[in-house]
Amino acid sequence: MKTELTSPAFIAALVIGGAIVFAAPLFLETYDLFNFTVFAIMAMLAISLNFVWGIGGILSLGQALFFGLGGYAYAITAINLGSGWGLLAAIAVPCLFALIVGYVAFYGRISDVYFGVVSLTISLILYNFVNSTSDAFYTIGAARLGGYNGIPSVPPIQAPWAAQPLGFEAMYMLCALTALVFYLGVRLFVRAPFGRVIVAVRENDLRAELLGYDPRYHRLVVFAIGAAMSGLAGAFFAAWGAFIGPDTFxxxxxxxxxxxxxxxxxxxxxxxxxxxxxxxxxxxxxxxxxxxxxxxxxxxxxxxxxxxxxxxxxxxxxxxxxxxxxxxxxxxx
Amino acid sequence: MEIIALSGINIVYAVASLFLLAAGLSIIFGMMGVINLAHGEFLMLGGFAFVLSVNAGINIWISMFVVAPLVVMVIGMVMERLIVRHLYGRTVETILATWGVSLLLIGVTSVTLGYQQLGVSAPLGSVEIGDYRVGGYTFFIIGLAFAVLAFLYAILRWSSFGLKARGTMQSASTAATLGVNVGYVYSATFGLGAAISGLAGAAFAPIAGVTPVSGLTYIGKAFITVIAGGPLPLIGTSTASLLLGFINAAVTAISTPVLGEIALLAAAILLLRLLPAGITGRFFRGGL
Structure with a gap:
């Protein structure tokens, strides 16, 4: 852990990443900054999928559904209670959903391919469900789900101490910094003892189990963390465009x-x-x-x-x- | 009395359509362990082949039973030869590559045929049950599902191709040492699965119409039925269709079709918690 924190590669990543994050607003037009924000959000989703699939070895073909869940959780909660609670919900709801699905799948020892297809099917069915919610019956507090029209005018992110919501530049900084934190976090994670067990489970889960590590538990943890990461990316996406729609599913x-x-x-x-x-x-x-x-x-x-x-x-x-x-x-x- | 008859028909229809939608996928999955993510597009292409040839003046039954299966079979075999063949034994890569084919087929059909919905009105009139009318086509779908089941059973059980296919399914290397051309069996199986999918796509075209993305409305159900059924293509898919189709129709009857679909998914996931390899992973071992 200590060696990774002081390793040249880690410091280089920190410096280069930090430089990109902080220097970009100086050189870019507002329109480009707006686009770069969404690129940073997509990078967050990519890092979370890679965390689950590439590092955890879980074939999560429908990972984007957590992005959509996070976006909807943020939109609904932020409309009703404000953006701070919205961000919390965007992390908690996908995480909880992943814990339920993951518990059933990993503790049932569903095979890799089955899991991939099941996760994709959940995404498909959520898509059909959200598309069918255009009726006013599907209203949570002040937020209408709106079916295929999605939820418009999603509130932007606002710090509890600030009078104004985040502007373009601050929103870019938030998204790019979070993407950088995700990247560095995953880097540290694979070097940490828990991360090494995860890699062992990915490489050979029987051998890891015989050494005393429960692959079911480790997979579940990775899956839940990955879902929370995707969910946060989805929340940023909803706040960025002031909109979330069923296309995310x-x-x-x-x-x-x-x-x-x-x-x-x-x-x-x-x-x-x-x-x-x-x-x-x-x-x-x-x-x-x-x-x-x-x-x-x-x-x-x-x-x-x-x-x-x-x-x-x-x-x-x-x-x-x-x-x-x-x-x-x-x-x- | 009439209500009971009607709900009975609805449930049998739900089971039959689930089986039809999943049969082609299950053949390919059962034989090769490959989940063909382009399955929905096979259904869509079958639908288009059917509608376009009916509009071109070909007899509706010839379009459904000859043109649509043949067209999709050719497309399936080309895809097997060009892409899937290079990835045998690498299940995850096969899934990803067929997903690419799925997107490609959606893109190509939307560019060439446009986004508007094409359709053919359902033939066969309707049947009166008391004060209610049921489309004759509903009974046709039910009959077709049984016919497809019987046809597949006969081919796999009694034909020489079926014998080789079952041998390859149990152990490809043993079949190869006994002189079976495994590559040919895979190719033919893929073609058979694609042809059945094409037929199913054509059969549903008069009910739902066809658009380039209409495959997406079917595949969720088809995937989950095949996964819940497990490795045996016929017994697995038919038992899973029975169970999930019943749940789907029952929940749809008391709420909405979307909630019926969610109930189907939830039931399938619970089933997989108990039987992780699907129904035929535990029961009916060694069947078809």
């Missing part, structure tokens, strides 16, 4: 999160962030130039990632760099 959004992680490099620490940023930027750009239907682009990217770069871009680039270094060394000697 849709299959294509779930697929996007999976592609970010897969494309960037599952299980690596920085890969999912790179994946989230590059793929979100790419799909935003595609939407602007209208060259290709986004579903076609995402589908192709998905297939290519699985077939051609199964480990993701970051490990692939690392291998290329390594090879170049070896070639250069040979040339030098």
């Amino acid at each position: 849709s299959v294509s959004f779930a697929a996007q999160a999976i592609i970010w992680v897969l494309f960037g490099g599952l299980g690596t620490l920085i890969g999912p962030v790179v994946g989230a940023l590059s793929v979100s930027w790419f799909t935003t750009w595609l939407g602007e130039v209208r060259l290709l239907d986004p579903n076609i682009a995402l589908g192709l990217l998905f297939i290519i990632s699985v077939l051609l770069v199964p480990n993701g871009m970051v490990p692939a680039l690392r291998r290329v760099l390594e090879r170049l270094r070896i070639v250069k060394e040979r040339a030098d000697t």
Whole structure:
């Protein structure tokens, strides 16, 4: 733990990440800052999915549903009680939901593939459910669920001591800093004793169990933490756009999160962030130039990632760099 | 009396449609352990093939029983050859790759056919039960489900292909050493599953219409039925359809279809807590 905190890589990540977070507002226009905020939010979702899937080894294909749950929990609670309670609810509700689903799945020892499909199915059915709530009957306090129209005018985040809600710049800082904290937190987590057990469970759960660690309990903890992280990202998303809609439960959004992680490099620490940023930027750009239907682009990217770069871009680039270094060394000697 | 008959018909219809929607998926899953996430798009393509050929003037039954299954079978076999074949034994990668195919097919159909809903009015008129009328097509779906079950049972139980397929299912390496061309069996099984999905998609097109995303409305139910059924394609899927279809229809009758779907999911998750490998993971071992 101590060695990780003082390791050069960790300090470098801290410094570079901090520099990006604090320097960006100085150089960027408000519009770009607005877009960068959502990229930071997507990076948060990617880090949480990677935490559950890449590090915990849990095939959570429907991870994005916790993002949607967090967004809705924030919207409903913030409309009724204010944004502080909203953020708490956005962490607590997905976490609780994950504990229930995870308890049933992990303690029942459902196989990996079954779990993936079940989590995707939960997402699908939530999508259908939320879409069917346009009736005024589905009103919680002052918040109408609004069905396929979603919930408009979600309140922005406001610190309890401040007179004004967060502006564009402060919102960017909050999201980027949280993404950085997520990244560094996951980095520390895999080096900590509990994180090492998680990795052991991922690699071989029978062996971990024979050594006295309960894989069911460890999986449940990782799944719940990951859900809380996704939920917070969802809350930021709802506050950012002042809107949350059922599309956050849709299959294509779930697929996007999976592609970010897969494309960037599952299980690596920085890969999912790179994946989230590059793929979100790419799909935003595609939407602007209208060259290709986004579903076609995402589908192709998905297939290519699985077939051609199964480990993701970051490990692939690392291998290329390594090879170049070896070639250069040979040339030098 | 009429109410009882009507609810009975509704429940049998729910069970039958669940079985039809899941049958193609379960064949592929049972044989290869692969969850084909493009299953919904197979159903959607079957629906489109059916509607487009009916609109082109082809007889409605030929469109349903010949055109739709053939079209989807060809697409399925091409997909198996190009993508799935390279990933056998790597279940997670297969799931992800078929998910990519799913998005790709949605994208391609929305670009080529547009977003508007296409449909064909349901044939076969209606039947009167007391003061109520039930569409004749409802009975057709029920009959079709039984026919598909019987057809699949006959193929897997009595044909030489079925024997090889069951052998491959139990142990691919043993089947290969005994001279079975495993690659061919996989390809044919994938094609069979895709053809059944195409037929099911066509059968539901007159009821629900077809759009590029209409596969998404079916797959949740289909996945959960196959997972709850476990590894045996026919017994698993039919018992799971019976159980989940009953729950779905009963809850739908007293509330809304969406709550019926949620009840179906909740029941399936509870079932998996008790039988983590599905119904046929514990019972009916060695069946079909």
